[in-house]
Amino acid sequence: MQLSNKTVLVLGANSDVAKEAIKLYIKEGCRVIAASRSTDELNAFAEQQGFMANVIVQYFDATAFDTHQQFYNNLPFKPNIVLYAAGFLKNNEQAMIDWDGSFQMMKVHYCGAVSILNIIVNDKSNTSLEKIVGLSSLSGVRGRKSNFIYGSTKSAFTQYLAGLRQYLFSRNISVHVIVAGYIRSKMTAGLDLPESLMLEPSFIAKPVVYTPARFTIVPGFKWKIIYTILRLMPEKLVARLP
Template sequence: MPVLTHLRKILSSFLDMKQVLILGANSDVAKEALKMYVSRGYHVVAASRSTAALETFAQQQQLPPEQVTIRHFDATDFGSHRTFYDSLPAKPQIVLYAAGYLKDNTAAMKDWDGTFNMMQVHYCGAVSILNMIATDNANTALERIIGLSSLSGVRGRKSNFIYGSTKAAFTQYLAGLRQHLFARRITVNVIVAGYIRSKMTAGLPLPESLMLEPAFIAGAVVNAGKHFTIVPGFKWKLIYHVLRLMPERWVAKLP
């Protein structure tokens, strides 16, 4: 009987927690967001292809096991998405899509597999799983969907237009999804991030003065309000607005 009572208390505590689903949870930003959500008392399903890496991270950070569930999720395995979503321990109130993949533009132009993988991770996979989440009318608790995008998707530039085009598509999808979900009072945010100090950008010749820490971006995620576009960092806000308004002939001169 004491064991049954204990299990009931655990279940009650689990159901009382706000449920967060992080897709692509092994990214540096996603892991920082995971820590922040847990610190606020949420239960987080951290989903990624790299479940072993997530388990190691959770142990190293001493995250309470009752607040973290680790699941396998492959953004490019579209056929598995329905089973993944239906098997969640609880339907989410907050969803963060943070899956990412970067292929150098020059290499991507010659390597279709690399290009296609960026398309699948940033756009196709996102649309596949987020459509399932957004059309689940039975989940009346859903309140927010957040996508981690990039400033690279604001304007096409010759140095990264393939990666940027996949992020631009993702951003436009989220913009339409926001309108689609407006009547249900579900907020959709896009985090338009600049250069992030992460394993994905390690080794790239990026200006140190513009680098942002993953925890800083994660803070923008966890504290997202009602605005659709969120650009973390004052310098990047300025760059974002300049890029949007810059004449095409000037954009053509950018790297």
């Protein structure tokens, strides 16, 4: 896909991967609408990078479902490309006893995505919509006792995107999911994760922006192997995983 002069809507634009993707979109000559609750931080990022002429910052709260239609209606430009990168993490032990934290993950990763993406794809007047990309996680491939609440929200998001891809096939709108492993980011800061498996946000951003034709994209050869093993592993062996 030729990216020059495309309008890209980035939802959850304050994430580390989203910011790296914005850099690449701008490099390719795109106009970016960066949407997040953290508008001050996004404005500072755009100014620091020298992107003020190419980035429009908008307030967006993935969990404020009743505002999504108005948010979309008020966009200065309708998108050719949409990236949903909003994220929230509560560790599993906390999530098991903190319903608000669990529900927040559900709202950010799944409910909010379904709400805004349904609005976007139901706008048949936007005949320029070409591509939707969702940032998901390897945690959603199989349920594991260490992170099954977070993982279940990512799994639901991935399945939604899979169905959306089929739904939009006749309109020639492609849908892709980035199934990422451990990313060095604000969200994972302080977690005890294996250094050899950590991926940089800039590495993840490349397949986000330059998406291959397939639906599921797993960045990093080590994570491709892990993804395949997880999908094929018998349940009795998955149960022994941390």
